[in-house]
Amino acid sequence: MWKYFVIFLxxxxxxxxxxxxxxxDSEKNYQSTYSPDNSGDFVIIGARILTGTxxxxxxxxxxxxxxxxKSIGVELNYPENIELIDATDKWLTPGIIDIHSHxxxxxSPSLRSSSDGNEATDPVTPHVWAEHxxxxxxxxxxxxxxxxxxxxxxxxxxxNLFGGRGVTLxxxxxxxxxxxxxxNAPYTLKMACGExxxxxxxxxxxxxxxxMGNVAGYRKAWIQAENYKEKRSPTRDLKLETLAGVxxxxxxxxxxxxxxxxxxxxxxxxxxxKYKVTAFHxxxxxxxxxxxxAENGVCAAMWADWWGFKHEAFDMVWENVAIVDxxxxxxxxxxxHSDSPIGIQRLNQEAExxxxxxxxxxxDIPRSRAIQWxxxxxxxxxxxxxxxxxxxxxxxxxxxxxxxxxxxxxxxTEKVFIDGLIHYDHEDPSTPKPTDFELGLLxxxxxxx
Amino acid sequence: MKALxxxxxxxxxxxVQGEGLLLKGGNVHTADSEGILENTDIYIKDGKIIKIxxxxxxxxSRVEDLNGKIVTPGFIAPYSQLGIVExxxxxxxxxxxxxxxxxxxxIVSAFNPHSTLIPYNLRGGITTALSVPxxxxxxxxxxxxxxxxxSLEGSLISQDIALFGSVSSGEGSRAAKMLLLExxxxxxxxxxxxDGWNDEKGLPSSSSYSSRDIxxxxxxxxxxxPLVVRADRASDILFLINxxxxxxxxxxxxxxxxxxxxxxQLAKTNTxxxxxxxxxxxxxxxxxxxxxxxxxxxxxxxxxILIASHETHNxxxxxxxxxxxxxxxxxxxxxxxxxxSNVAEVFGLKKIGMIKTGYKADLIIWDKDPLEVSAFAQQxxxxxxxxxxxxxxxxxxxxxxxxx
Numbered sequence: 001m002w003k004y005f006v007i008f009l010x011x012x013x014x015x016x017x018x019x020x021x022x023x024x025d026s027e028k029n030y031q032s033t034y035s036p037d038n039s040g041d042f043v044i045i046g047a048r049i050l051t052g053t054x055x056x057x058x059x060x061x062x063x064x065x066x067x068x069x070k071s072i073g074v075e076l077n078y079p080e081n082i083e084l085i086d087a088t089d090k091w092l093t094p095g096i097i098d099i100h101s102h103x104x105x106x107x108s109p110s111l112r113s114s115s116d117g118n119e120a121t122d123p124v125t126p127h128v129w130a131e132h133x134x135x136x137x138x139x140x141x142x143x144x145x146x147x148x149x150x151x152x153x154x155x156x157x158x159x160n161l162f163g164g165r166g167v168t169l170x171x172x173x174x175x176x177x178x179x180x181x182x183x184n185a186p187y188t189l190k191m192a193c194g195e196x197x198x199x200x201x202x203x204x205x206x207x208x209x210x211x212m213g214n215v216a217g218y219r220k221a222w223i224q225a226e227n228y229k230e231k232r233s234p235t236r237d238l239k240l241e242t243l244a245g246v247x248x249x250x251x252x253x254x255x256x257x258x259x260x261x262x263x264x265x266x267x268x269x270x271x272x273x274k275y276k277v278t279a280f281h282x283x284x285x286x287x288x289x290x291x292x293x294a295e296n297g298v299c300a301a302m303w304a305d306w307w308g309f310k311h312e313a314f315d316m317v318w319e320n321v322a323i324v325d326x327x328x329x330x331x332x333x334x335x336x337h338s339d340s341p342i343g344i345q346r347l348n349q350e351a352e353x354x355x356x357x358x359x360x361x362x363x364d365i366p367r368s369r370a371i372q373w374x375x376x377x378x379x380x381x382x383x384x385x386x387x388x389x390x391x392x393x394x395x396x397x398x399x400x401x402x403x404x405x406x407x408x409x410x411x412x413t414e415k416v417f418i419d420g421l422i423h424y425d426h427e428d429p430s431t432p433k434p435t436d437f438e439l440g441l442l443x444x445x446x447x448x449x
Numbered sequence: 450m451k452a453l454x455x456x457x458x459x460x461x462x463x464x465v466q467g468e469g470l471l472l473k474g475g476n477v478h479t480a481d482s483e484g485i486l487e488n489t490d491i492y493i494k495d496g497k498i499i500k501i502x503x504x505x506x507x508x509x510s511r512v513e514d515l516n517g518k519i520v521t522p523g524f525i526a527p528y529s530q531l532g533i534v535e536x537x538x539x540x541x542x543x544x545x546x547x548x549x550x551x552x553x554x555x556i557v558s559a560f561n562p563h564s565t566l567i568p569y570n571l572r573g574g575i576t577t578a579l580s581v582p583x584x585x586x587x588x589x590x591x592x593x594x595x596x597x598x599x600s601l602e603g604s605l606i607s608q609d610i611a612l613f614g615s616v617s618s619g620e621g622s623r624a625a626k627m628l629l630l631e632x633x634x635x636x637x638x639x640x641x642x643x644d645g646w647n648d649e650k651g652l653p654s655s656s657s658y659s660s661r662d663i664x665x666x667x668x669x670x671x672x673x674x675p676l677v678v679r680a681d682r683a684s685d686i687l688f689l690i691n692x693x694x695x696x697x698x699x700x701x702x703x704x705x706x707x708x709x710x711x712x713x714q715l716a717k718t719n720t721x722x723x724x725x726x727x728x729x730x731x732x733x734x735x736x737x738x739x740x741x742x743x744x745x746x747x748x749x750x751x752x753x754i755l756i757a758s759h760e761t762h763n764x765x766x767x768x769x770x771x772x773x774x775x776x777x778x779x780x781x782x783x784x785x786x787x788x789x790s791n792v793a794e795v796f797g798l799k800k801i802g803m804i805k806t807g808y809k810a811d812l813i814i815w816d817k818d819p820l821e822v823s824a825f826a827q828q829x830x831x832x833x834x835x836x837x838x839x840x841x842x843x844x845x846x847x848x849x850x851x852x853x
Contacts, residue, residue: 108730109737139731195538287849307842308566308762310538317846341730342759349769349822356823361850409772409822438731442738448731449740 030131032181034170039397039420041065043078047087047401052094052375052390056368062092064397067419072391087401090414093371094391095150095398098344099254099301099378100281100337103141104134104154104169104177108341118157119164123201123208124221126189127238128164130154134177139448140341142432145171145424147345148406148413150398151182153382155281158192158256159200161208161217165242166190166254168382172418173433186383188278189246191218193257193266194312215265222247222273252278252383258312260288267296279381281337284313287320290327299333299381300324303343304353321351321373322358322365335381336373347374352407367407396420468510469494470833475515475814477501480522480789481803484782488517493810496832501806513814513828521785521819522804523576523811523831525594525792526764527723527755528703531567531578532560532595532604534761546584552633553661554582554590555609562595562604566762568840571597573765574819574826576811577606577801579792581613587629588614591665592677594798596811598831610796612669615679616689617704617735627688629656634696637666675699675795677723681706681735690714701795703757705747706731707738712750721753721795724787726774727766728759744787745778754779755795756787772820784820 042064049057051072063070063078105117116133119125134154144152149171156163166188169180193214202209208217225243245251253270257263257280270277279299280286284307286293286300293300302324307316317323325334336351338344355370379389388396397420404411416424424432438448470493477486479501490505491498500507533556535542544559560580570578576597582590591609598604616626632652640663652658669676676693680686681704690711693700702708703723708715715722726744731737747754756774758766771784779787793802801809810833816825829836 108732109734110732143729287846290849305763305766306760308536311536314536315845317842317849319846319850323849342727345729346773353822356825360825361846407823409769409820410776412776448737 032183033178034181034183036067036419036421039064039067042083042085044085044087044092047090047092049092050368050371052372053392054368062391062399064420067397069391069393069395069397071393091402091404091406093400093406094375094389095400096148096347096374097378097389098149098152098338098347099335099381100339101152101154101344103144103152103341104138105130107135107138108140118159120159120200123161123197123217125160125164126162126242128156130156130164131167131177136174136177136180137435137437139435139437141171142435144344145416145432146413148400148416149344150416150418151388155190155254158196161192161197161214162221163190163192168384170418172423182384186250186252188252188254189242191253191255193262194259195310218269246275247273254279254281256281258282258284260285263289264292279335284316287317287323290324290332293324294328294332299335299377301335301337304336304350318357319361321354322361322363326363333377334373335377348406348411349409471505471507471509471512473512473514474517475520476517477804478519478521478785479804480786481805493833496810498804498806498808498810515814519815519819521813522789522802523813524574524767524788525802526575526578526757526767527792528581528757529578529764530580530583530761531570531764532564532580535564545582550659551586551662552588552612552665553659554584556580556582557593557605557608560595562599562601565841567597567599569842570764571829571836572826572838572840574768574813575765576831578764579796585619587626588612596831606798611675611677612665613677616685617679617681623685633658634666634670637663638670669698672699675701677701677703679703683707683710687711687714690718690720694718706736709743709746710738712747712752716751721755722747723755723757725757725759725770727770741773742777744774748779748783753791753795754787755792768820769822775820
């Protein structure tokens with residue numbers, strides 16, 4: 001009897017002593033184990049560099065030291081015997097970041113047995129984490145690497161109002177998801193507006209079956225999260241832990257939302273419950289409320305031209321990204337995302353579609369700005385801008401060398417560095433490292449390609 | 450005022466259209482054996498290309514100075530649901546599927562020239578499209594070709610010009626699909642139209658083919674129309690090639706993820722391939738060998754290739770796909786032909802797809818290399834008529850761009 005009482009006391013004590021049960025130590029068990037080898041020192045010389053900070057150097061050098069960028073500029077004071085990589089006549093950009101991917105959770109081949117992106121059994125599933133579905137041997141990942149993708153954010157699907165936590169991964173081959181996990185990147189929470197949740201649950205004759213049902217669903221959940229946070233309940237609740245993490249500002253909201261009016265409503269809900277929408281995803285109608293997004297400091301992650309696959313994607317304009325970018329004296333936060341294993345291989349081309357449409361509409365959008373749509377801005381919206389997204393001293397050396405202007409359909413990557421290590425080199429057929437799945441697939445003695 | 454003058458000139462150009470239009474000094478990409486004709490004039494009258502040459506001396510009522518801009522034939526989409534699908538997820542806007550008919554499904558009566566996809570894709574450079582039903586099952590139905598002129602009465606170019614099907618989708622054994630392909634053609638070959646058709650003549654009871662379906666198959670057997678089969682796995686393609694020889698039918702392969710593995714056999718039998726070169730994913734176990742240089746490898750082996758977009762709403766992205774194929778080794782001029790003259794030739798579309806005397810004046814004037822994603826069609830002509838560059842999408846843009 002005493003034994004149980006002691007255990008009870010210990011339990012009571014341990015739960016009370018924890019300052020913040022919502023960001024409990026238990027999450028530390030899921031930390032990244034990614035740890036790159038030391039890259040040593042080298043300098044990439046003579047490239048045209050779009051830094052992601054807005055700079056466009058006609059010809060400059062990047063000095064990499066111990067996996068980090070040491071310096072960048074035109075006359076760097078590097079030692080004579082340092083390894084040089086000649087990138088004369090090439091273009092150089094930060095590693096490309098896709099803020100909306102389902103790689104690993106909707107892999108190729110696309111099979112029911114590994115389609116693990118939508119826990120479509122209840123509209124409110126903030127307790128599920130995309131990372132627990134990731135198949136690290138997804139063939140899409142090395143293809144994306146060849147497209148310059150060094151970091152990608154894996155989200156659950158959009159069947160649910162709250163789809164679960166997203167995870168940010170480095171695009172490196174690993175046996176484990178933890179070995180890809182971006183060190184110390186904040187968690188995110190996927191929310192979804194519109195047609196998908198109301199269709200999925202409406203078809204089951206459940207709430208939500210309408211857009212107003214969607215909104216009631218979000219609010220009900222946030223009220224529960226508020227209560228949970230206030231009461232500091234000793235009983236853990238996985239759903240409410242995640243929602244409370246959002247209210248505490250530690251988990252970033254990534255909100256699938258197409259229509260202008262729905263995005264405006266979501267901003268009201270965020271005000272009611274005092275959380276921030278970090279980015280609207282897909283946001284086909286963002287151009288209709290671009291000023292509102294800029295005022296509220298909310299990013300919009302968009303496609304260049306996808307449309308028409310459902311009603312809420314009917315009002316697409318080629319200028320969407322540019323209008324968001326240029327809103328309120330060019331203070332908007334525009335992101336070009338893929339949501340597609342095809343699109344992720346060429347976000348540079350998607351950015352150019354959007355940039356050229358904007359230029360034709362009369363906006364002044366140089367390449368140095370448009371590159372931010374696929375580097376700096378997604379890094380910002382993922383809470384990892386202090387580590388990646390731009391080429392600045394101290395940041396991770398995630399770098400892409402392109403054979404020509406990356407805003408051309410003919411551009412290809414030549415070298416892709418992640419933390420200063422070459423993961424793809426067009427002259428080395430053993431890169432990108434094939435996935436386990438691809439070994440001996442078409443021929444026992446060969447790889448997939 | 451400027452806009453007014455522009456409007457007047459536009460109206461004027463229509464009034465005097467019959468008098469002829471001279472496009473002066475273009476960089477003319479003919480998409481035929483002539484290749485590129487620099488600084489060349491094109492004279493157009495009554496909707497047709499009358500003369501092509503340097504410094505043409507003709508008295509046209511309207512002259513456009515192109516200053517070396519690139520002119521190409523209007524692009525032709527070899528596979529789309531243009532005019533038969535408005536919104537994919539809205540079933541009532543879809544006319545591309547049927548469970549009543551299979552091979553006999555003709556979509557001509559359903560084609561909507563006022564679909565919003567038409568001016569939108571025209572603006573992207575597509576002037577002609579094959580609209581293809583996409584029912585699941587072995588046969589999806591008959592394709593027809595349409596001009597993207599949005600004209601109520603003048604859009605149809607040619608009706609029921611190819612039978613489309615697939616052996617690589619769905620779950621039942623592919624062997625059963627191959628057998629059904631064989632059985633259905635065998636039955637069709639035995640049926641004399643006058644006899645009518647009943648199910649006793651040799652098809653599994655689970656399959657249902659109407660006389661309309663059988664008539665379509667007979668047209669394949671008589672080589673009147675080609676059979677276009679979606680197939681990706683190399684062994685499937687090889688089976689189809691041999692099957693087409695046995696049955697003496699005209700085969701076109703669509704998809705062809707692993708076509709590069711059987712490039713020689715495709716070339717030897719003159720079997721064209723409709724590719725989506727952008728699609729390099731091993732998306733299914735039929736497509737494990739998908740790769741971006743497929744188009745280039747097929748071309749090197751002598752296979753005729755046609756390039757399609759992977760999405761109907763953006764059918765015009767066939768030119769981005771063509772550009773990607775070029776970056777993976779396909780010669781530029783072949784890429785252009787893959788979205789113009791090859792499509793016309795393979796599907797028997799007469800007098801379109803090239804810039805050639807006597808051909809339909811479906812022309813596009815570009816601000817730059819049209820395979821670039823940033824390229825913009827500055828002027829689009831269908832039958833020599835300057836088309837509007839507006840679409841529902843540009844109207845939305847203009848509403849919100851000017852809404853301060």
